[in-house]
Amino acid sequence: MSGQGTLAAFRRSLIQRWGGVSAPGWGGLEWSDWQPLDRSQIKAFAPHGPGVYRIRETGGTCLSYLGQTSRSLRTRLGTLRSELAREGGPFADPHVAAAYFWLLLTRDGKSFEFSCASLPGDKRHLRGHEDLLLWLHRVQTGRSTPINYARFYPGFRAPTPTWIGAKAKGRRGRKTEPLSADELASVISDKQAPLLWTDGPIAEAPWWSGSVAADEALTSLPQAPGVYGLFDPALGDFLYFGESDLIRKRVAQHLKTFRHIEGLSIFYKKGRSPFSKNCRYEWECDLLGNHYFNHRSPPEWQYRKHG
Structure with a gap:
């Protein structure tokens, strides 16, 4: 069987085993039902405890973002939602993906849904499971989640943390802003074939x-x-x-x-x-x-x- 044929067969086996990337048993986990990314639903459906979470545009089939936390899923998702209401947009902290979601919300009128899964374990295994899910998404859909991998909203500069250096002696950070014409001309928009491998070590x-x-x-x-x-x-x-x-x-x-x-x-x-x-x-x-x-x-x- 050719490399592409092997990959296609592997993709089918994953879908038969766990369903698609939005399925309740995807990746062998027990995901919550999809809910609107608002405070009341986060409080009702996101547990206090470590785990992984996935976010998509409302009604979408592919995922926009995957994340993990070793602390509280409810707190992590609540922080993201709160940052979307920040005037002028969020900084890169306390949630690195908030500014991208904020631009999708304010410029494109997008809305979002979340689903999460409890996952006990230390930080290494939580990060490893996040890598697994990101890889599975690329295998199953042929594309990356757009807000992972340090990517940012096209045509805009990613924000910095709230403070550059120690707060007492540092300087105030920068929120997101449009790139200049010269910066836009120098942006690298390369695409590389995934390093997908299913057959052996x-x-x-x-x-x-x-x-x-x-x-x-x-x-x-x-x-x-x-x-x-x-x-x-x-x-x-x-x-x-x-x-x-x-x-x-x-x-x-x-x-x-x-x-x-x-x-x-x-x-x-x-x-x-x-x-x-x-x-x-x-x-x-x-x-x-x-x-x-x-x-x-x-x-x-x-x-x-x-x-």
Whole structure:
């Protein structure tokens, strides 16, 4: 069976198993019914506790955004809803997606629905499950959720946090604003094919550009944008996946921590130019979501502090 045929068969098996991306059992979770994104419905249907949540335009079939919280779903969704009423638009905090939703609401007249699922676990597994769901969305629909991957409303500049630096000594942040004509002309709107893989270990995927031993990384890895994975042969698995605008430079930083691992190798995938950070984030999530699907856990060193 061809690669496309394998992917199509895998997509059908996922739909048979869990339904589409808006289904109540999607991803093997117990999602709440879809409800309008307003305060009363959030209070009634979003639990106090950790979990994941999904948002779509009212009546839509694909998702607009996926998120997770290790604290309270009710608080997280309530914060997002409150920020949509902020005069002049939200900052990038306390909810990073609020400004994009605010522009859809105020400029395009969109309305939104939410659905959430309780998911006990530590922050690593919550983030891993978020990666899984984002990957599943790309597999099943052939497209990304538009408000994830650090993407922003076309033609506008993303806001900053409320304060740049410490509040006592820093400066006030910036809300969203239209890009100038010169800025619009320089915007990169690239698209990259997803790194979707369903047949065997990720290390055997055909789309890797190559792999090198750790001892050769500083001379053999490209100074190019893309994604990479650190593979431990004793473990038989990847320790970490990452993205960078300069693969060799970023891996050099990791090797300060991981060089002691015997037989460590680095797999990498270069992107075609132009290659935005948004597409690098998509590729990174493809790797992480696939890993979580196969192992039910993130790579050993993912979401941990290291070099």
